[in-house]
Amino acid sequence: MVRRILVVAAGLLWASSAFAADVSLLNVSYDPTRELYAEFNKAFAAAYQKETGKSVEIKQSHGGSGSQARAVIDGLQADVVTLALAYDIDAIAAKGLIATDWQKRLPLNASPYTSTIVFLVRKGNPKGIKDWDDLIKPGVEVITPNPKTSGGARWNYLAAWGYALKKSGSPDKAKQFVADLFKHVPVLDTGARGSTVTFVERGVGDVLLAWENEAFLAQREFGKDKFEIVAPPLSILAEPPVTVVDKVADKKGNRAVAEAYLKYWYTREGQEIAARNSYRPRDSEIAKEYEKSFAKVELFTIDDVFGGWTKAQKEHFAEGGIFDQIYKN
């Protein structure tokens, strides 16, 4: 009996490795896109097989956006990267793995889906959180990941800064607001999903600063009777970009598939998958269809307020930047 079980187990272990697709792509992505790409990959593989007759298998790797970029720079063989923000892809491009004009190669800043930053609060919103100012009230604990490693955290930070800047008109006041905000943060996780788990499962904190899609997912998984989403009247337009890693895709001979894969985002099916997973679609028709799923939020862009990612990264998140200054105190 024991022997039979062992034989079956061994058979299972080795049989499953026999399957191999014609083409295999590696997509290195950020933390909260796991469910999104699980669905998108299936749809693309079916569409690609129908069109070309070839089977394609897409492997995924997820983690904090900054550390994923680092891994690709260190040699993780990604055919495509789909990260949380343009700066992380710029960092890979700076090492010569991607052409520097990558953001012009696909429409809409190479960001086929967008999101924004919202608040996830516990049922009944016991601390009465409605807008950014409520986050720095006494006794409110805020959960957000570490901006040094997490893309989502950088969007959180910039959204808070942008809000304070628009309200007060003074960069000094904005800095003071963000500094106050981080005094309310008891723990910095390395990635967005880690922060969600801290807030949702470990029950730490009163409000989670989260990607809108991540907030919806937590609500779907744990029920609307446990968490509520609060959309602030003003927030940032988060554009998570995608691109082919030229050096790797060319070496593996995967460029054509990799490009087809990313272009699939801009089709009706692709946009619908984004919307179903609570990412804001770019296509105006699909956006209209899913209008009711997303709160009306006035959105500012990083280019408007911060003059683009390179500048924002250097001023705020680089070694000795504003985040380092305020977090030390």
Add this chain to the structure above:
Amino acid sequence: MSEPQALTFTPRDNIHTEPRVIRFVIVALAVLFLLIFVVLPLIVVFASAFSRGLSAYFAALTEPEALSAIRLTLLIAAISVSLNLVFGVIAAWAIAKFEFAGKTFLVTLIDLPFSVSPVISGLVFVLLFGAQGFFGPWLQAHDIRVLFAVPGIALATIFVTFPFVARALIPLMQEQGTQEEEAAISLGASGLQTFFRVTLPNIKWGLLYGVLLCNARAMGEFGAVSVVSGHIRGETNTMPLLVEILYNEYQFVSSFAIASLLAMLALITLVVKTILERRLDEGQVPSDD
């Protein structure tokens, strides 16, 4: 232990002068501690794994991603344990049976992986074999993949588990001394014959003990492997990494199902370890730790 000249009191009374209450409190504290830190977590792991029934449990374990993680973990353990077996015996042999300059330094080096944080151990391999690292350009030019593939994971695991076999053997071999080997050689045995016929039978229980601990750590290592794995699903995720990933995806049954396999490994290790320790005590010299 036994007191041959015990006259008016039993040895027991002699040893325990504390009042009963204190004795009881101390024992109760120890039991409570064990319950909270060992038994309770184990129960939680198995209860969560089976919370949706047997079929959900087995379905979770036969997912392609789970199978791939189990396969990778077994492969990594096989590679690192067999290499560390060889390295460990050689190192222990050299240290216990010979005198040479720099011996203390070598012993310190062997212990190094115990004192270095596993994450740092992983990062060392990134600095050595990463595309921007020391050997990176050469490896890329020859299209050899070390980092984010099986070789990198194996290297990191070997590094972290290196001390176990040597540590188990050194005190044992030192206490056994070199007389038996000297006798064998003076009777005309060759070096290899001496090793296989004299040394190996003497150290076999200690060796098994080291291999067992080495294997347990190799299968359970998280930090170092996490740094060098690249987290490619179905390819470079070991069981401990997959547990974390599934947990973060709200797939609690699957996550704890894999965790239960690791917990069972720990339990089996514990049982075998107890048996081996008894053997060691019976056999010859008691082991140091």
